[in-house]
Amino acid sequence: MKRIAKRYIWIAFALAGFTLAVVLVVVPALQWRAGIEATYENERHEQVRLIGQIRELEIRRARLSQDEGQIPLWEAARIGEANARIQQALGRIGDESGLSFQSVIPSNPGDVPLVTSVGFRVEIEGTFDRIVSLLGRLESHSPPLLIERATLRRLSRPGERSSQPLLMVQLDLHAPVDLLAVSE
Incomplete structure (x- = not known):
């Protein structure tokens, strides 16, 4: 009976150790990964926005060079x-x-x-x-x-x-x- 109890105690300690490892290592690693993915997504949207602004500026520059810098009067x-x-x-x-x-x-x-x-x-x-x-x-x-x-x-x-x-x-x-x- 003591052997069975010791076995259950060891199994309980193993499960507690595994749970502790998951909570202390795996969960923070998953949170870190989610944060990195969110940052990547935000940076990708910012890049798309900046590319759009660059295109707008290029179009405006082309129009200005067509007008040869003349101000409309x-x-x-x-x-x-x-x-x-x-x-x-x-x-x-x-x-x-x-x-x-x-x-x-x-x-x-x-x-x-x-x-x-x-x-x-x-x-x-x-x-x-x-x-x-x-x-x-x-x-x-x-x-x-x-x-x-x-x-x-x-x-x-x-x-x-x-x-x-x-x-x-x-x-x-x-x-x-x-x-x-x-x-x-």
Whole structure:
């Protein structure tokens, strides 16, 4: 009977040792492997994303070299026509940003070398996030709208509560114009 009990005790110790080995060696090894596979998968997705960005940049570079680096200009037969087109574009940009300009006043065009340009002083009031959206749209607009100077003031109105600060923005804009591009 003691032999059978000793045998069961040895079997129990062997099973406990095997279980301990599995828990201490095999489980961490499997977790390590799963972590490596997840990292590999993440890196593979990142590689695919970067390859896509490289292709986009190559396409943009090809387009730029086709244009020979020329910047698109506002085209008009006369300065008055250019002013009207630019004011329409500013209105669209404001609408897309959820804002409306309080004033759009033609101003001194400033120094834009080698081209004729028109200038505007614009004032707009809105929340911070909408102003940021507007500035992004102005920056990426084609033909270009160049911001010469920007003045931002935070407004505080009694009784008005908003999660975003309210700003008054004054921008001096310049737009390069090609008056010869359109024949009369």
